[in-house]
Amino acid sequence: MSERRRIEKVLVANRGEIAVRVMRTCREMGIRTVAVYSDADRGSLHVRLADEAVHIGPSPARESYLAADKVLSAAVRTGADAIHPGYGFLSERADFNRACREAGITFVGPLPESQVVMGVKTSARRRVSAAGVPVVPGSEEPLADEKEARAFADRIGYPVMLKAAAGGGGKGMKRCERGEDLTALWQTAKRESLSAFGDDRLYIEKALERPRHVEVQVFADETGNTVHLGERECSIQRRHQKIVEESPSAIVDPDLREAMGQVAVNAARAVNYLGAGTVELLVDARRNFYFLEMNTRLQVEHPVTEMVTGLDLVRMQIEVAEGRTILRQDQVTRRGHAIEARVYAEDPARGFLPAPGRITYLRVPGGPGIRDDSGVYAGWVVPQHYDPMISKVVAWAPTRLEAIERLRRGLAEYHLHGIATNTRYLRAILHHPAFRSGDYDTGFCAAHAQELLPKPDPSLEEVAVLAAAVTQFRRDQGRAQERAARGGTAEGVGWGWARPGGARGWGGGEP
Amino acid sequence: MTGYLVLLDSGKREVPVEVQALGPHLYQVTLGGRTRTVDAFQHDSGSVSLLVDGASYAVLVDDRGRETRMQVGDSVYPLEVLDERRLRTRRPARKFTVDGRQAIRAPLPGRVLRVLRRLGDAVQEGEGLVVLEAMDMENELRSPKDGKVVELLVEDGQSVEGGARLAAVE
Numbered sequence: 001m002s003e004r005r006r007i008e009k010v011l012v013a014n015r016g017e018i019a020v021r022v023m024r025t026c027r028e029m030g031i032r033t034v035a036v037y038s039d040a041d042r043g044s045l046h047v048r049l050a051d052e053a054v055h056i057g058p059s060p061a062r063e064s065y066l067a068a069d070k071v072l073s074a075a076v077r078t079g080a081d082a083i084h085p086g087y088g089f090l091s092e093r094a095d096f097n098r099a100c101r102e103a104g105i106t107f108v109g110p111l112p113e114s115q116v117v118m119g120v121k122t123s124a125r126r127r128v129s130a131a132g133v134p135v136v137p138g139s140e141e142p143l144a145d146e147k148e149a150r151a152f153a154d155r156i157g158y159p160v161m162l163k164a165a166a167g168g169g170g171k172g173m174k175r176c177e178r179g180e181d182l183t184a185l186w187q188t189a190k191r192e193s194l195s196a197f198g199d200d201r202l203y204i205e206k207a208l209e210r211p212r213h214v215e216v217q218v219f220a221d222e223t224g225n226t227v228h229l230g231e232r233e234c235s236i237q238r239r240h241q242k243i244v245e246e247s248p249s250a251i252v253d254p255d256l257r258e259a260m261g262q263v264a265v266n267a268a269r270a271v272n273y274l275g276a277g278t279v280e281l282l283v284d285a286r287r288n289f290y291f292l293e294m295n296t297r298l299q300v301e302h303p304v305t306e307m308v309t310g311l312d313l314v315r316m317q318i319e320v321a322e323g324r325t326i327l328r329q330d331q332v333t334r335r336g337h338a339i340e341a342r343v344y345a346e347d348p349a350r351g352f353l354p355a356p357g358r359i360t361y362l363r364v365p366g367g368p369g370i371r372d373d374s375g376v377y378a379g380w381v382v383p384q385h386y387d388p389m390i391s392k393v394v395a396w397a398p399t400r401l402e403a404i405e406r407l408r409r410g411l412a413e414y415h416l417h418g419i420a421t422n423t424r425y426l427r428a429i430l431h432h433p434a435f436r437s438g439d440y441d442t443g444f445c446a447a448h449a450q451e452l453l454p455k456p457d458p459s460l461e462e463v464a465v466l467a468a469a470v471t472q473f474r475r476d477q478g479r480a481q482e483r484a485a486r487g488g489t490a491e492g493v494g495w496g497w498a499r500p501g502g503a504r505g506w507g508g509g510e511p
Numbered sequence: 512m513t514g515y516l517v518l519l520d521s522g523k524r525e526v527p528v529e530v531q532a533l534g535p536h537l538y539q540v541t542l543g544g545r546t547r548t549v550d551a552f553q554h555d556s557g558s559v560s561l562l563v564d565g566a567s568y569a570v571l572v573d574d575r576g577r578e579t580r581m582q583v584g585d586s587v588y589p590l591e592v593l594d595e596r597r598l599r600t601r602r603p604a605r606k607f608t609v610d611g612r613q614a615i616r617a618p619l620p621g622r623v624l625r626v627l628r629r630l631g632d633a634v635q636e637g638e639g640l641v642v643l644e645a646m647d648m649e650n651e652l653r654s655p656k657d658g659k660v661v662e663l664l665v666e667d668g669q670s671v672e673g674g675a676r677l678a679a680v681e
């Protein structure tokens with residue numbers, strides 16, 4: 001490794017838990033960190049943790065965390081030699097990636113060209129398909145209009161999926177059961193796609209029955225060494241958003257893992273991939289798997305892979321960015337089982353309404369095999385402007401059932417007051433027989449929606465009432481004692497003297 | 512001896528409780544015609560340890576102003592504790608009703624993404640009126656009743672505060 005490639009200061013172009021996560025590894029590596037923050041995030045945990053912090057604008061993301069020029073100029077001004085984009089925001093924007101390189105700053109991620117190809121789903125499908133990677137049957141190109149879409153859907157047969165060509169994360173994605181529904185869904189998908197990605201091109205794929213969403217973590221260095229680090233099962237989703245992820249997947253055996261891993265490596269090689277990437281696959285009921293998309297960045301659920309392989313993926317990303325080499329495929333080991341649950345500031349009892357606001361109390365889980373990747377602290381006001389995920393709780397154990405019980409135990413120790421969270425909903429998922437059996441698909445949350453809403457246990461109500469009454473009694477007693485200490489009469493008389501230090505102790509005199 | 516009234520299920524059920532101090536964290540509590548000794552140790556502002564008949568309960572106390580959310584295990588009980596003074600000044604509970612004009616308010620601050628209905632439109636209970644974007648998520652606010660849109664106070668793209676009146680159906 002040449003000396004000039006050494007990274008000494010990283011600007012983390014993100015917020016919340018992932019900014020904290022990246023900075024933690026930087027600190028361990030002796031790398032200085034620069035935070036960027038919006039108006040709403042002055043008090044954010046990532047600003048507290050960084051060595052330097054730059055204000056980049058108003059609270060809405062498009063005026064701060066998505067403003068590529070502001071982020072880049074913050075890096076130039078602070079002399080950062082690299083930018084870590086985290087996930088979301090600018091992480092998959094090839095133009096930002098390119099601008100960093102032109103400014104002489106290392107972008108911790110793949111080359112812009114890889115992101116260009118993978119950023120448009122139709123071009124990604126074409127490219128990996130040419131490399132022998134199986135794709136779900138679908139249209140080669142975005143479809144010009146509804147008429148063309150209808151003709152194509154009739155040819156491959158319903159049900160079909162309408163998908164945003166520029167898409168990802170489930171936005172602008174619609175399942176269409178029959179021809180009669182196509183007109184309405186086509187319009188909705190187009191509109192959602194335009195508002196989410198500024199691009200309303202759609203394409204069509206055949207819809208799979210009871211699909212599972214399994215993804216493979218890949219890593220590549222400059223020498224062309226490309227490895228896979230095993231799969232993550234991500235079929236527990238609500239409105240196309242993953243909420244529980246685990247590794248290994250209950251349906252993946254060593255042979256299937258090897259086959260999936262090889263396909264993922266081929267997909268990565270097809271775009272000369274560099275650094276950390278994730279190849280998302282759909283697996284049907286007969287365990288056939290198909291390429292879905294490639295995320296050209298670190299993934300939210302990367303800790304699951306870290307717990308099972310013992311690797312630090314952020315450290316590996318930085319080392320690859322420095323031009324160093326990574327481990328060989330035969331050096332990758334996997335041990336035990338890991339599960340992650342995403343803790344959201346939202347209220348499952350009110351239709352999962354986001355719940356921004358002040359965290360008045362926070363105690364987080366600990367003990368054997370538990371990891372809490374958090375972006376919050378007690379007293380912090382969760383802003384209304386960003387994604388409501390506040391933490392990821394991850395459990396590791398030798399076996400799947402032990403890991404499930406460990407995560408349930410950890411989530412029960414997650415005590416957050418002031419705003420609603422989904423921790424009890426997550427516990428209900430982990431307790432559900434269908435989840436525990438391992439036989440679940442992406443329809444799990446919708447199919448069991450009612451069973452997953454926690455209902456209070458009537459036998460414990462009496463304890464709650466006892467506790468409430470005693471707490472109120474103690475509070476009333478405390479107030480009565482305070483009044484007695486003040487002489488029990490009019491406020492003001494002698495009150496200045498009763499205060500420790502006294503008003504004069506602060507050397508103020510009268511204003 | 513101090514008497515309290517604990518309101519459960521948004522005030523639909525009322526439970527009288529009497530508390531008397533026996534020692535530093537020992538109390539005699541009468542509830543539902545039964546008197547027992549409760550050892551209550553307050554760890555901090557958000558949690559209290561209860562020993563009742565030998566069983567240990569870690570109870571979480573989430574004080575949200577008037578309402579307190581008590582959590583025991585996986586069960587959460589939103590409740591309100593009234594002392595004698597607050598009992599006297601308590602206004603009679605408003606009955607839940609969808610009679611007359613019903614306002615649709617923003618449950619949290621955000622941006623109006625789309626207004627789905629026009630002034631004067633007939634709507635049915637459960638039909639979407641306004642799509643509000645908050646915390647990167649879209650939330651559809653629905654009509655609480657069958658009727659007509661008689662007020663429409665926002666337009667696409669407008670930012671609104673939490674609690675803001677957006678529309679009304681009558």
